[in-house]
Amino acid sequence: MKPTDAELEILHVLWANGPSTVRQVHEQLSQNREIGYTTALKLMQIMVDKSLLSRIEDSRSHTYSAAVSEEDTQRGLVDRFVETAFRGSASKLVMQVLGQHKTSPEELDEIKKLLSSLNRD
Template sequence: MPKNRPKTPKPTAAELDLLRVIWRLGPSTVKDLHAARLSDRPDLIYATVLRLMQVMHGKGLLTRDESERSHVYAAAHAQDALQTNLLGDLIQKAFSGSAKSLVLAALRKHVSSKEREEIRRFLAENPDE
């Protein structure tokens, strides 16, 4: 990676949870996101979501439209782009730069038989990728 390119911010686990909701819902207010998370986390406090979103905005993970009374937040990075960046970091840090080692580790312990079949189909349909 060139040194003059800005680094993509690294979300925490809590930030990734919130990003998944934003990617699913699209641009949302704090109230929208709090309501969406309540089904999974009934103890989640509105102020906690607000603070987390403010921190995420400061880190560059979210954009904020302040033109309305209720600010609307959106993901600053597309889901696939952020996941690809995080995956690259994981490959470097945990697998010494070997994507093959990551894939083999995933296949050994973390892939269901249904997922294996999907992977086989993908590889058969995309032999050069």
């Protein structure tokens, strides 16, 4: 399931900080943009219904955790993006990214290592 942009923001907070209350997530989100507490709460409740988050209910507070991994989510988003924007061509995506953005020597080394390991398989 593809999370919305707002849902991705919440997932990023939970991936970085681990299980958190709505208040903790809201505080993190509020550092970057205006978002109401009730909006964050409603989004997180919807995300539980969509199986993107899990919720543990204590007597006074609810703790939320990401129910999907960062890697699986990124993989799904990239797969969909490659299919829709680049008609399934990973090479067109890579060429576009490398042609449009400055890539550090360290990143280029990582890319070369990845390509080398893919050639061996």
